[in-house]
Amino acid sequence: MTDASRPAAARTTYLGQNQYGKAENRVVRVYRDGASHRVKDLNVSVALSGAMDEVHYSGSNANVLPTDTTKNTVFAFAKEHGIESAEAFGVHLARHFVTSQEQIQRARIRIEEYGWQRIGDTGHSFARTGQETRTTEITYDGLGFQVVSGLKDLVVLNSTDSEFWGYAKDGYTTLKEAYDRILATEVTARWRFGWTGGAATEPSWEESYGQVRGHLLDAFADTYSLSLQQTLYAMGSRVVEQHPGIDEVRLSLPNKHHFLVDLEPFGLKNDNEVYIAADRPYGLIEGTVLRDGAQAGIPVTD
Numbered sequence: 001m002t003d004a005s006r007p008a009a010a011r012t013t014y015l016g017q018n019q020y021g022k023a024e025n026r027v028v029r030v031y032r033d034g035a036s037h038r039v040k041d042l043n044v045s046v047a048l049s050g051a052m053d054e055v056h057y058s059g060s061n062a063n064v065l066p067t068d069t070t071k072n073t074v075f076a077f078a079k080e081h082g083i084e085s086a087e088a089f090g091v092h093l094a095r096h097f098v099t100s101q102e103q104i105q106r107a108r109i110r111i112e113e114y115g116w117q118r119i120g121d122t123g124h125s126f127a128r129t130g131q132e133t134r135t136t137e138i139t140y141d142g143l144g145f146q147v148v149s150g151l152k153d154l155v156v157l158n159s160t161d162s163e164f165w166g167y168a169k170d171g172y173t174t175l176k177e178a179y180d181r182i183l184a185t186e187v188t189a190r191w192r193f194g195w196t197g198g199a200a201t202e203p204s205w206e207e208s209y210g211q212v213r214g215h216l217l218d219a220f221a222d223t224y225s226l227s228l229q230q231t232l233y234a235m236g237s238r239v240v241e242q243h244p245g246i247d248e249v250r251l252s253l254p255n256k257h258h259f260l261v262d263l264e265p266f267g268l269k270n271d272n273e274v275y276i277a278a279d280r281p282y283g284l285i286e287g288t289v290l291r292d293g294a295q296a297g298i299p300v301t302d
């Protein structure tokens with residue numbers, strides 16, 4: 001006899017956290033504003049949870065809104081409600097699933113957004129923007145929303161104004177102290193809005209994205225860095241200080257090491273000019289910056 005078909009009292013296992021839904025719905029919405037078109041290009045993943053014990057224990061699907069339906073909803077909403085921003089779209093979807101199905105108590109909508117820039121003068125020709133991918137995660141539990149937006153794959157480099165010295169040393173330490181090094185990283189950032197829904201006005205999601213991106217980049221560029229950890233804190237705190245609607249920023253910064261190449265064998269002096277860019281292994285510096293009094297809400301592991 002399998003565990004699932006045993007009476008509850010005889011079970012030796014029980015169901016823990018679970019969620020389900022259609023992942024990676026690639027929806028592209030074209031806005032035909034006259035001759036000048038706009039494109040929104042998203043990858044939307046739906047994860048629902050609630051009263052789902054029975055489908056796991058006995059196989060009864062009575063509470064299961066099919067993942068196929070969640071996929072259809074994404075595409076229908078792209079037409080019915082449009083995609084003004086990934087965040088607004090996710091808020092619509094999350095609210096819909098929780099309010100329309102009693103057994104669904106929580107919806108998490110994860111979205112990646114790929115940028116398109118108009119090219120030429122046709123009004124309908126685009127090139128994918130090559131830098132970062134935008135991200136957002138909207139969670140709704142029937143009481144409040146949590147919106148965590150972000151970006152990933154944004155590669156930045158300072159060719160000077162970076163040092164690393166004075167660190168702890170033991171018998172295995174071989175690293176030479178650096179007084180002028182390249183500092184490069186691929187930024188993954190997530191920021192949590194204070195907005196939770198209700199009567200409060202929804203933030204201007206599109207505008208805030210450009211502002212936060214700008215603060216992160218400005219802080220990276222402006223900071224004379226004694227460590228990537230110090231730069232991380234400067235980047236996160238710049239966002240929280242400059243953006244009253246954001247209470248928490250989490251950053252994951254791989255240290256993209258650049259090592260000076262020894263050119264002495266060729267009779268050449270290397271005056272901090274020629275580096276080898278190493279891809280592995282890399283230091284991985286991660287941390288959260290919080291507004292004074294705020295509780296951490298962005299998951300640490302992902």
Ligand SMILES: O=c1[nH]c(=O)c2[nH]c(=O)[nH]c2[nH]1
Binds near residue numbers: 175226255
């Ligand atoms: O900015 C840095 N932080 C570290 O913790 C570290 N460790 C290391 O080897 N190089 C660096 N650089």
